[in-house]
Each structure stands twice: as C-alpha cells, then as structure tokens.
Amino acid sequence: MNRTKIEWADYSWNPVTGCLNDCWYCYGKKIATRFGENCHKSDSKIHELVEYDGTRIDLKTDASLNYFSAGKLPVGWESHYPFGYEPTLHYNRLREPEEIKKPSKVFVCSVADLFGDWVPGNWIREILNTVKRANWHTYIFLTKSPYKYKEFTFPKNCWLGTTITGEEREKEEAGKIKAIEQITTQNINFISYEPLLGKPRYVALVDWIIIGGLTPKPKHKPEWVDFLIEDYGLHNNIPIFVKPNLKWHEKIQEFPEGLK
Numbered sequence: 001m002n003r004t005k006i007e008w009a010d011y012s013w014n015p016v017t018g019c020l021n022d023c024w025y026c027y028g029k030k031i032a033t034r035f036g037e038n039c040h041k042s043d044s045k046i047h048e049l050v051e052y053d054g055t056r057i058d059l060k061t062d063a064s065l066n067y068f069s070a071g072k073l074p075v076g077w078e079s080h081y082p083f084g085y086e087p088t089l090h091y092n093r094l095r096e097p098e099e100i101k102k103p104s105k106v107f108v109c110s111v112a113d114l115f116g117d118w119v120p121g122n123w124i125r126e127i128l129n130t131v132k133r134a135n136w137h138t139y140i141f142l143t144k145s146p147y148k149y150k151e152f153t154f155p156k157n158c159w160l161g162t163t164i165t166g167e168e169r170e171k172e173e174a175g176k177i178k179a180i181e182q183i184t185t186q187n188i189n190f191i192s193y194e195p196l197l198g199k200p201r202y203v204a205l206v207d208w209i210i211i212g213g214l215t216p217k218p219k220h221k222p223e224w225v226d227f228l229i230e231d232y233g234l235h236n237n238i239p240i241f242v243k244p245n246l247k248w249h250e251k252i253q254e255f256p257e258g259l260k
Helices: 027-035 121-133 146-151 170-181 222-236
Strands: 011-013 047-052 055-058 088-090 105-108 138-143 158-163 188-193 208-211 240-242
Touching: 138 146, 146 158, 146 170, 158 170, 158 208, 170 188, 208 222, 222 240
Parallel strands: 011 105, 047 088, 105 138, 138 158, 158 188, 188 208, 208 240
Antiparallel strands: 047 055
C-alpha cells in the first residue's frame, strides 16, 4: 500500500493492476508505460503473479511461451507492471491493509478497473476477504461497470462508486446511474465525474459526488460544474468534493456525514 496524493483517500491499494477499457485519458496506463518499459506480451490477457523462491511466476501464462521458462519471470525482475497495462493480480499484495493499524480511507485498485468484465470473480472475492479481515478501514471502490456490484456482497465499510465523464451515450449514463442508485443502503454510493468532459444529463440520488478535471489541462465548461453543484449540492443536499485539478474558483471538499 502507498500513501496517495488523491485528496479523498489516505492510501491506494493495488492488488490488481491494469485495465482493458482503453480510455484515451487514462492516467493508469501512462504510469504503466512509465514503469513497465520492458513489459512482456503473451497470449493471455490477464495474469496472476505469485512469488516462489525469489522468482515471480505468472499462473496464467502458457509454459510453452519462449520469453521465459515455465511461466517464470527472471529472478530480481523489479517492474511493477511486468505485462504493461494488462490486468494482473498480485497475490503478494492481498494482505497489505492488515499491516496498517490506523483506520484509514483506502482507494482500492486506483490503476485498474476491478469490476471490468474481464476480471475473474475469484480476484474480487480474494480482495473482499481482506476487506472483511481488516475491517477497521474504509474501502473505496470505483468502476465504469457498476452493474457488477450486485454480484457480490460488500461489508458496510465499503463505498461503491462509478465514473461518469459526460461523454457517455445517454442510455449508458442512465444505466450507470440506475445501477449505482440500487446499491444497498448499508454502503455509501457515489459518482465520480472525473475527468469531466461533457455535461451530465441526469441527477442521481446518491450519498456523495466527486468532481475532477482532465489532468493537466481541464476541458470542462463552468456551466457543467455549476449544474452538478447546484442540482446535487444545493437542491438535493448531497456532499460535493471538488478536486484541485478542476481548478475551480471555490474550495468545496465535503464527505458523507460522519465519515470525514
């Protein structure tokens, strides 16, 4: 786990890295490119890394591939993204939250979409097992596929969110909002409008709203932000968290009541 510069969390925890959404603005892919210059390519699009006797082994790679023997990565190979931005489960990271004893807000999979259609259910269940064991933390999940939340049972220390950019088609945006509104009442549900690239069409009945801009040069129009602040914050009394990268003229950094 790492201390994070994300303003609404204390730590980022990435037992899974990588994503197949291929968003043009993805900061995670830029990070993977920066730190995974020597990444390997394989026929498998998802990977499961374990460490054994100083060797990192990909359980999903066919042993016949010739870039390493029997699925083994070279001893001492240090890349955090050995397969670039292809989805990868890092088994050695699964219990990291248990090592942090101070209750904290933990952003889960900040460089992945844990609920993408390509993610095996057992990956998610492994992560939720840790969430249940280290239950003194608050875990914040964020996905472009909120309809998959209903396939799992989350303890109450989980916040469940979806990303909307304003670029989605009308039917897609409406579907995301419907899915996030149906989250059980024991969990905080929220929408992250980041990066804000178009005017959202709907207002959802949720517990929290995040608004952020495209980094490093925001592309939003002021009226899009006004729409969210007025319709969510002023009219529906929903807490708003405006990120500094929005470069907004007013500091607004609210959290759900009692969970600051």
